[in-house]
Amino acid sequence: MNPIFRLVNRNLTISLNMGFVIWQVIFPVIYIFVAGFAYTALIHNVPFGSKSLNYPAFIASGMIGFNIMNSTLISGIIIWNDRRHGMFEQILVGPFTRAQYILSNVYTIGIIGLVSAGLITAIGYPIFFTSVQFSILTIPLVVFASMTGAILFGSIASIISTRLKSSEGFNVVINTVFLFFAFVSTAFYPAQGAPPILATAFYLNPLTYLVDVVRAGIFGNFTGTVGYEMVVLTVLAVVFFVIATKLLSKLEL
Amino acid sequence: MLCIEAKSIFRSYGNVTAVDGIDLSVESGKIFGFLGPNGAGKTTTMKLLTTLIPPSSGSITILGIDASRHPLDVRKKIGVVLQQPSYEPTLTVEKSLEKYGMMWDVDAKTRRKRVEELLTAFDLQDIRKKKNDDISIGQRRRVQVAREFMHDMDLLFLDEPTAGLDPSARRGLLDYIKGKVRDGLTIFFTTHILEEAEYLCDEIAIINRGKIIAVDTPDELKNKFGREKTIKIRIGKVEQDLSSILQEVGDYDILHDEGTVITIHSADSEQVLVKILQVLQSNNITIEDLSVVPTSLEEIFLTVVKNSNESNISSGK
Ligand SMILES: Nc1ncnc2c1ncn2[C@@H]1O[C@H](COP(=O)(O)OP(=O)(O)OP(=O)(O)O)[C@@H](O)[C@H]1O
Ligand SMILES: [Mg+2]
Numbered sequence: 001m002n003p004i005f006r007l008v009n010r011n012l013t014i015s016l017n018m019g020f021v022i023w024q025v026i027f028p029v030i031y032i033f034v035a036g037f038a039y040t041a042l043i044h045n046v047p048f049g050s051k052s053l054n055y056p057a058f059i060a061s062g063m064i065g066f067n068i069m070n071s072t073l074i075s076g077i078i079i080w081n082d083r084r085h086g087m088f089e090q091i092l093v094g095p096f097t098r099a100q101y102i103l104s105n106v107y108t109i110g111i112i113g114l115v116s117a118g119l120i121t122a123i124g125y126p127i128f129f130t131s132v133q134f135s136i137l138t139i140p141l142v143v144f145a146s147m148t149g150a151i152l153f154g155s156i157a158s159i160i161s162t163r164l165k166s167s168e169g170f171n172v173v174i175n176t177v178f179l180f181f182a183f184v185s186t187a188f189y190p191a192q193g194a195p196p197i198l199a200t201a202f203y204l205n206p207l208t209y210l211v212d213v214v215r216a217g218i219f220g221n222f223t224g225t226v227g228y229e230m231v232v233l234t235v236l237a238v239v240f241f242v243i244a245t246k247l248l249s250k251l252e253l
Numbered sequence: 254m255l256c257i258e259a260k261s262i263f264r265s266y267g268n269v270t271a272v273d274g275i276d277l278s279v280e281s282g283k284i285f286g287f288l289g290p291n292g293a294g295k296t297t298t299m300k301l302l303t304t305l306i307p308p309s310s311g312s313i314t315i316l317g318i319d320a321s322r323h324p325l326d327v328r329k330k331i332g333v334v335l336q337q338p339s340y341e342p343t344l345t346v347e348k349s350l351e352k353y354g355m356m357w358d359v360d361a362k363t364r365r366k367r368v369e370e371l372l373t374a375f376d377l378q379d380i381r382k383k384k385n386d387d388i389s390i391g392q393r394r395r396v397q398v399a400r401e402f403m404h405d406m407d408l409l410f411l412d413e414p415t416a417g418l419d420p421s422a423r424r425g426l427l428d429y430i431k432g433k434v435r436d437g438l439t440i441f442f443t444t445h446i447l448e449e450a451e452y453l454c455d456e457i458a459i460i461n462r463g464k465i466i467a468v469d470t471p472d473e474l475k476n477k478f479g480r481e482k483t484i485k486i487r488i489g490k491v492e493q494d495l496s497s498i499l500q501e502v503g504d505y506d507i508l509h510d511e512g513t514v515i516t517i518h519s520a521d522s523e524q525v526l527v528k529i530l531q532v533l534q535s536n537n538i539t540i541e542d543l544s545v546v547p548t549s550l551e552e553i554f555l556t557v558v559k560n561s562n563e564s565n566i567s568s569g570k
Binding site: 003006007009010013014017085086087089090091092093094095096097253 | 300303304305306325328329333335337338339340341342343344348352355356357358
């Protein structure tokens with residue numbers, strides 16, 4: 001078997017446990033149902049391009065984007081734990097290169113991101129059933145969002161995990177950064193109607209772009225803006241991936 | 254065939270020279286012991302030889318492969334147990350062996366067989382279902398060492414593998430290693446326990462401050478550096494003042510406990526002994542007991558390191 005797949009196999013084995021499944025799948029689904037329906041009383045419809053979505057459909061699609069970002073935490077946690085428990089050195093003194101180690105993390109979060117996004121889509125499907133407009137672009141757009149999102153946010157998590165020394169520091173920083181991404185984005189609320197400063201801040205946040213691409217795929221609303229967002233996502237993913245790889249390959253042993 | 258061949262390798266961390274021009278050659282099928290005080294450069298040397306870090310200069314050939322040009326090819330053929338602990342906290346003991354075998358691309362059937370063998374050989378059967386997070390530090394070390402035997406290799410590096418092991422686990426490990434060497438494995442091994450090195454190693458190198466200060470078989474090291482034999486002579490109570498009687502002999506100590514013990518510690522212990530015996534006889538002093546203390550590797554280690562430190566000081570280093 002290819003060395004990268006052997007590392008992916010190992011990454012999945014050490015990462016998949018009940019706590020993670022709850023965090024990654026069960027919690028988002030509960031959130032979609034509870035928040036989606038609780039807020040429906042306040043937010044009736046969300047304008048989305050030429051159409052209008054009901055709030056549960058809006059939040060369920062946002063949750064897919066949020067979920068892709070969240071699954072990349074795994075990459076940070078793997079690197080962090082590997083360094084703390086000596087497995088980073090042990091792997092690098094084994095039949096693997098640093099590039100293979102890094103790629104295996106990207107593949108791992110890509111797989112986890114796609115699978116959990118798929119699960120949430122399947123479970124959330126009845127909710128956005130009425131607004132869904134599948135097209136030939138749906139799957140390519142969602143896969144594109146998953147892959148660029150996995151690389152972009154996975155690189156951010158990796159960068160944080162290589163820069164920090166204490167484990168409290170790691171958890172605090174990574175949770176703060178990701179919470180900030182999550183709440184200052186269009187994942188849970190629309191930009192329309194938000195105060196202008198906040199609306200601007202939403203568009204400084206890559207998660208907004210990611211969520212917009214997912215929504216464009218699911219609700220069949222591909223526009224020039226979405227195309228532009230895809231370019232921005234790609235550029236950011238490449239830049240952060242290069243930085244993360246540089247930092248990881250310079251990590252002292 | 255030479256398994257390890259290193260020529261004048263250097264490595265520094267900032268302005269600390271951890272490895273200061275080392276040459277090494279290790280023949281295949283041998284157990285090579287690498288000894289030295291804390292901070293001498295053992296771990297750094299091991300990291301260089303296993304391609305974990307590159308040398309600042311010098312050349313390293315492992316199993317005939319140029320380590321700086323083809324580090325991955327080297328790593329595919331060696332096993333390494335680092336000094337630093339390493340484990341997957343969430344996996345059980347048996348699962349961590351199994352997954353480690355998978356990472357080395359060992360087929361599933363062989364993996365199952367080896368897991369059972371190793372759990373037994375390393376006395377891990379009782380804790381096989383426990384998570385690495387929930388076992389003791391010595392048990393974790395045993396898992397770490399056992400794990401390395403999941404895959405095939407031609408050369409195994411062990412950096413203080415017995416640190417933290419109880420005496421029977423330690424002996425078990427040493428004997429397991431001996432068995433593997435009989436089957437053709439070559440071992441590069443560091444330890445602070447000198448009896449261990451004596452028990453196991455065909456050849457020993459002593460490193461101090463990044464430089465190798467002695468390399469030889471344990472016996473030869475004793476011949477070379479162990480000439481300062483210690484001889485103890487116990488005599489009965491005496492009236493005379495021993496120091497004045499033995500005045501012209503030199504090279505001895507006198508210890509008074511129940512009787513009197515004269516200890517000779519000298520490079521020519523035999524000659525000193527003859528002189529002392531003559532003096533004792535002419536003064537009619539009876540000898541109750543006479544014993545020669547064999548030189549241990551530990552004494553040689555202490556002597557060699559001390560000499561090396563002194564010569565460093567005198568040469569202004
Ligand atoms: N990562 C590092 N950064 C800076 N200096 C280091 C590093 N690792 C080792 N050193 C220094 O290099 C020298 C050799 O260290 P090394 O770990 O090789 O010693 P050692 O012989 O293995 O000691 P021990 O018996 O304690 O394991 C020491 O002076 C140490 O302080
Ligand atoms: Mg060491």
